[in-house]
Amino acid sequence: MKPPRFEYLRPDSVGAAVALLNEHGEGARILAGGQSLIPMMNFRIAQPSHLIDITRVPGLDAITDEGNAITIGAAVRQSTVEYSPVVKDRCPLLVEALKWVAHEPIRHRGTVCGSLAHADPHSELAATSLALNATFTVVGASGERQVPAVDFFIGPFTTVIESGEMLSSVSFPVVPAGSGYAIDEFSRTHGNFAIAGGVSVIQLGADGKVASATLSMFGMASRAFRAFAAEERLIGSMPTAEAIAEAADLALVDVDCSADMHGSEEYRAHLGRVYAGRVLTSAVARAQGGSK
Amino acid sequence: MGLGGMNKLNWIGRSLPRVEDKKFLMGRGGYIDDMDLHGMLHVAVLRSPFAHAIIKGMDTSAAEALPGVVAVITGKQAAELCDWMPDFNPEPNLHKWRVLADEKVRYVGEGVAVVVAESRYIAEDGRDLIEVDYEPLAPVPSARKAQEAGAALLHDGMESNVAHDSTLAFGDVDGEFERAAHIVREHVYWGRTAAQPMETAGSVASYNPGNGMLTIHANSVALTNFSFLVAGTLKIDSNKLDLVPMPAGGSFGSKFWATRATVTAGMCSKFLGRPVKYVEDRLDHALSCDHHGSEREYDIEMAISADGEFRALRLVCTDDYGAYFQFGLGTHGNAMSQVIGPYDIKAISYRAVGVLTNKCQQGAYRGFGSEVHNFALERLVDKAAIELGVDALELRRKNFITPDKFPHKIPGGNVYDSGNYEAVLQEALKDARLDYWRAEQAKAREEGRYVGIGIVTQQERSVYAANEWWFFRGAEGVSSVPESVSLHVDALGKVSVTMYSTAFWGNSPETVAAQVLGEELGVNPDEVSFAYQGTNKGLPGSGPGGSRFTVMITGAVQGASAKIRDKAIKIAAHMLEVAEGDLEYVNGGVQVKGDPSQRKSLAEIAIMPRLFKHQLPDDITSGFDADMVYDHPYTTLPTADRSDLGIFYPMMAHATHIAVVEVDVETGGVKFLDYIAVHDCGTVVNPRSLDGQVIGGLAQGVGQALYEEFVYDDEGQIQSSSWLDYLIPSAMEIPEVRLGHHETPSPFTPYGMKGGGEGGRMHAPAAIASAVDDALKPLGATRATHLPLTPERIISMVNGH
């Protein structure tokens, strides 16, 4: 379990990193926390010719409070976000999501952007970015572009980031005051990848009806996804137990659930409905309690 | 026993910090991968991607041309360099195996070639350049499929894939079943797992062409009295092989006799005349270690009398052995030692069917087959209670072998040395707060939550003997399982201990020896030093395994100490000018009986035989050393007709485990609310290290019950070759265990000790399954008889499947 030969490069700006990516072509890979890339290299599933380490690019390790959003640079470690007072105050859902990601030592090295760029279908952060409508800043040789979360993830380990591009930051909108949010998942052992999980953010109107709702699911299909049909069922309704149960039943409409030794398609579909129901129920309860 | 008229014990029974801990915690324990020899080469093994295929050809030229690659050895070449692998199965000619497959691969991950290079990195680069031409054959992915008509044959010389099918029966089994008021039947499946030590198997071999000596440092050949078999495989004279034991970073059985790494490194070193290291990486270890654990199915039934007496047990056990049969029926011999559990069952019939399949071979894993039997038996007892409509605990109690019946000869012939099962159960119940948990369970059910309590009472055989390997067959086999020690007392009276075999594999051999020396020679255990000797000049050793080391090393240390004491008395008699008969050895010195003022300390005595030959009587030779080869204290041979298997595993420990779980019936997840484990391993040497054994074993039991499994699909492809999918429970999944120790000394061992090295894993699976059943009872779920109880499986149980 040793990687093949590779060159290690350490640029000092995003521009330089992008230039190196373009110079070395398909064989070049960004190295962030290495918590997914290095194991893949040890298994020789990934055999990059050049590793471009971005973790020491000045400024890329910043967490910035933009007022209505929190922007996280590509070198920011997961644990830095997890323990950031600003994030805790303005976007506590992200902190809760991070508690489910791997184990503490892995979060010390792994980055938030690395997890998003990696686009594991089991990723809590991908689902959280979907539920919060995060915006991704992708930089290439011809400049940068902003991509909304719903467009970012394409399939298993695949995003809209093209060869020669990198993710330089991600912006998570702050959780609006008075909204309820929840993340929950089922994984067979602590810190392992989820078999099924959901994230939801819910705002209630003055009449107690659901004013806005997002629900995203992870761990169960080829990528994290928004459950729009479930959201639509709730928006404009009183969030009764029946309404939530009906919404949960809609969470997996048209979804092809994945299967592996930890769970068949049917089991994943069952769990998905259970967790859709659980996170919707918790998010509603928190919204009703006025918690942030 | 111990010293005649022994006073109270000073050291045994105390929770001293382990002697071994410091060096390992400081990174100075000397693990195999830390070893580096000048000019040493590294090995990577190319592994088969097919479960079953003919190797038609191999092109190694690109690998050989890679700078840094020193040699590529294919399976064909290896078959010339090495003989067949050592094998303990009774019919080795039918299903022999080689260090590398030469003509045919029989499981995914079987080695087909090695690359030897200047670094492991380069070796793996070279490995990627080898091209193999395989002709795939129909895979044989399970014991069931292997027995179907028309199934492909793994081994050409065999008529079917069934390597073994025989029945041992004792007592009037048929009569008991005819007379039985109730017959209870159960079908049980135990999934394939394996020990996952932090450190895998590894060896550093160094061949000296000058004198023909091959020195191999290895962490994985504990059974050193069979090192000549390794020499045979490597085609060198047995006295030219020095197998030097290294501490093992965990074994749990898997390093008992794991020779593949040793033969791999040895073959390469002998071929190239340079030192060679081969340490399995995690993938090597998962795919092709020497020891996957049991994968078994049971059809088990019990005849019960009208008043609930267990009369007879009958079972068919089908083993999915994998591609080879290296230990034959050892795992069944092992189970036979405690086949009736703690119950006074009168007759048994045990049919063992061994089937070869396209999977990694089986070997030893903490319990070595007896843990599987324990699971099957306790599942059956729980079912009996349900069918009879009686309390499961009362049913167990009613059938316990009572303390007045020991030593108790069981059907088959093994003897249970001592025990007090009711006392152990009482101790567990005292702490269990069952009333509280029953109330919680009732409350939870009202809230739609499902809490369950599982209680099992099980055996924990210890101090194995070699007979279990072969008594299933007609022939006579090996009966020696010695353990040896050498004591050296230097001129200042300081004591050094030399051990043989891979004594350390996470257990506490040095701590045990030090505590026993505290009793036997009155030395401070902290001041003893330790060394390990290779096989070349080594005394016989069988190593840990079968929970034997504590008893065996104690016997060896005790015997060697007696020799040291005898010489000390002889010398002191001369120094004090007193007759030997008037002296006694007390508290680290020799004194006149009843007169501590006339005394010589061990230090004062020790300098004499080291430096003052002519100041001593002529018959006292120089030196102050003692060797002791200690044989098993209590075994007998089976009879030729096998009407009696003899005594082969008599030190019978016992345990009660109580698990309290909550099952989430929406997800199938299981969480622990409480766990009580009370063990009786006879006299406890070191309660703290025994606690560690129980908790560690219990964690593996939790893994077996809920998480771990080597899953092979219908093509024989392994699905869980990494820890991403082979789920090892962490501290987050393991319950906080409340432990207790009861002490019923063995009448046959030094100090009354029994072994306790395999404890928790023998008991936790049945306790957990029982608790899950209890939790799901109101839902009419099917029973927890198929391990692991994955969440999906639990959901399907809830759904009645």
Ligand SMILES: Cc1cc2nc3c(=O)[nH]c(=O)nc-3n(C[C@H](O)[C@H](O)[C@H](O)COP(=O)(O)OP(=O)(O)OC[C@H]3O[C@@H](n4cnc5c(N)ncnc54)[C@H](O)[C@@H]3O)c2cc1C
């Ligand atoms: C034992 C274990 C358990 C884990 N459990 C979980 C879990 O439960 N949930 C979970 O979500 N994750 C889990 N992970 C993965 C972990 O969160 C990783 O840290 C994360 O997925 C990748 O982040 P990284 O910074 O380490 O990225 P790296 O490993 O450095 O990179 C991952 C991939 O993303 C690319 N990449 C990284 N940064 C960028 C960028 N800025 N622009 C473009 N491409 C980029 C790399 O080229 C590479 O292909 C686990 C990992 C381990 C080892």
